[in-house]
Amino acid sequence: MKLVPRGLALAGWAGRYVWSGWAGVAGLFCLAAAWQAGHEFYGSFVLPSPLETLQAISVIVREPSFAKVARETAERSLAGFVLAVGIGTTAGAIAGYSFAAMRLMRPIVTVILGVPPIAWIVLALIWFGSTGASAVMTVVVAALPISFAGGLEGVATRDRALDAMARSFGAGIWMRFRTVTAPHLISYLFPAWTTTAGTAWKVTVMAELLSNSGGIGGELATARALFDIPRVMALIVAVVAFALITEYVFLHPLRDRLERWREAGLPWGVKR
Amino acid sequence: MGCEAMKLALESVGHAFLGRPVFEKLDLSLVEGEVVALIGPSGCGKTTVLQIAAGLIDPLRGRVRRAYRRHAVVFQEPRLLPWMTARDNIAYGLCAIGASATARVEVAERRAREVGLHPEDLDKFPVELSGGMRQRVAVARALAVDPDVVFFDEPFTAVDVGLKRALQDLVIEAAAREHFSALFVTHDLAEAVRVAHRLVVLSGSVEGLAASRVIEGKPGERNDRIVFEMVETWSRDPAFHALFDGERERIR
Ligand SMILES: Nc1ncnc2c1ncn2[C@@H]1O[C@H](COP(=O)(O)OP(=O)(O)OP(=O)(O)O)[C@@H](O)[C@H]1O
Ligand SMILES: [Mg+2]
Numbered sequence: 001m002k003l004v005p006r007g008l009a010l011a012g013w014a015g016r017y018v019w020s021g022w023a024g025v026a027g028l029f030c031l032a033a034a035w036q037a038g039h040e041f042y043g044s045f046v047l048p049s050p051l052e053t054l055q056a057i058s059v060i061v062r063e064p065s066f067a068k069v070a071r072e073t074a075e076r077s078l079a080g081f082v083l084a085v086g087i088g089t090t091a092g093a094i095a096g097y098s099f100a101a102m103r104l105m106r107p108i109v110t111v112i113l114g115v116p117p118i119a120w121i122v123l124a125l126i127w128f129g130s131t132g133a134s135a136v137m138t139v140v141v142a143a144l145p146i147s148f149a150g151g152l153e154g155v156a157t158r159d160r161a162l163d164a165m166a167r168s169f170g171a172g173i174w175m176r177f178r179t180v181t182a183p184h185l186i187s188y189l190f191p192a193w194t195t196t197a198g199t200a201w202k203v204t205v206m207a208e209l210l211s212n213s214g215g216i217g218g219e220l221a222t223a224r225a226l227f228d229i230p231r232v233m234a235l236i237v238a239v240v241a242f243a244l245i246t247e248y249v250f251l252h253p254l255r256d257r258l259e260r261w262r263e264a265g266l267p268w269g270v271k272r
Numbered sequence: 273m274g275c276e277a278m279k280l281a282l283e284s285v286g287h288a289f290l291g292r293p294v295f296e297k298l299d300l301s302l303v304e305g306e307v308v309a310l311i312g313p314s315g316c317g318k319t320t321v322l323q324i325a326a327g328l329i330d331p332l333r334g335r336v337r338r339a340y341r342r343h344a345v346v347f348q349e350p351r352l353l354p355w356m357t358a359r360d361n362i363a364y365g366l367c368a369i370g371a372s373a374t375a376r377v378e379v380a381e382r383r384a385r386e387v388g389l390h391p392e393d394l395d396k397f398p399v400e401l402s403g404g405m406r407q408r409v410a411v412a413r414a415l416a417v418d419p420d421v422v423f424f425d426e427p428f429t430a431v432d433v434g435l436k437r438a439l440q441d442l443v444i445e446a447a448a449r450e451h452f453s454a455l456f457v458t459h460d461l462a463e464a465v466r467v468a469h470r471l472v473v474l475s476g477s478v479e480g481l482a483a484s485r486v487i488e489g490k491p492g493e494r495n496d497r498i499v500f501e502m503v504e505t506w507s508r509d510p511a512f513h514a515l516f517d518g519e520r521e522r523i524r
Contacts, residue, residue, distance in 0.1 A: 162353060164328055168328060180353065261356070
């Protein structure tokens, strides 16, 4: 009985979500128009046209090796993402609960934040050599501070009045974390997670390119050496597409599901 | 009602925040089925007494004896979880004591009916409810755990006069029906006289209770004229002066 309206609600939400994508597509086409204008001004050697790039993409995706390098890069960014988010969020949450831990960890994170990612790549190359591990490590240290800050802020700003309410009903620590702190924390973590997901793709490709350890970054290095500009553009577009897919196919729907209560509070006109 | 079982006793309790004493040597007890109104001027420490009684803060001095299974608190603000529907909010206390999912739904719906919430409101989130409905949900959440003692901290100060009466009647009925004891904090003498069996006044200065009066008759059986006359009589009583003199906040 309850399944049918729930299925309908889900279908309605999915329809609205996909429909809202049109605005994004329109924006992307504006960008493509500007790109075309640049191409006509500078010529194919500096900036291949969107059409040439599309053709190059269609060639690349048919190469069997592309699937392999794309998977390599995806696995590295995923590993980096999971580690950065896991370690960062946990450490941040602990710091949010414990004043002493916060005093101790804040400066460490500030120092990590101060070191430019490029320096981490050099260090990672020395420590791990030309392997995937150096790309993963670079992603972790580059993206960890954002999750740390999100976890710290989320736990530190939890509603103590609600916590007292939960205690008055005899709720234990775990239940209070699950029902009072975690839903509040999520709203701090999502911005951190979307940024981390984007950073993970970008930094992985950069580390791969510099450490010559295969993946899309490695392909990019080869294409650059051969002056195959359309291929360079195609690889760039592919990475951007992967980052967009991660954000809009995985993270945003998850957020919408978890934060339904927030949408309920919006005035009618603002609802999608 | 001297012969009934003692449910809660505060014995010479004293508390201070950051070295500033709020009250000392306060004795207060609740017997079974008794509603005690705790009244006093703003800032005199009523919320503090309630939090100590409910075990939310530990008193600096004295001790609290409890002889009951379960209590519930209705706070000054509704304190609903914004990410849960009204139904899940009402069932929150049941969740904490480990009731089964079916029992939670059944009890939540029954309690919602009792406090006058529509079944369709149960699927709404707190932001979609009016202020009065939120406070009703908070009352339903407290009653849902079948408490032996309920602590009310000025629960109806933020609602309009008509709704206030309706919510007071709801508490009076529930207390009579389910026979729980209650500590009802308020700064409104008329409200205290309507809902309580007994009235205690927390004095503005540090020494503790200024007065304790048994209110004649039963809550719910006093009509408006009786309530009005009692308030009139007591407002001339020196023990209640702190409530009515001009300075609202106590200056130390
Ligand atoms: N957490 C706290 N830290 C420091 N001082 C506090 C704290 N809570 C309360 N106080 C002080 O203790 C005194 C009593 O506060 P309390 O909240 O118990 O008053 P109240 O009688 O409930 O007032 P009201 O009727 O306005 O709600 C006040 O002077 C207040 O400033
Ligand atoms: Mg108070």
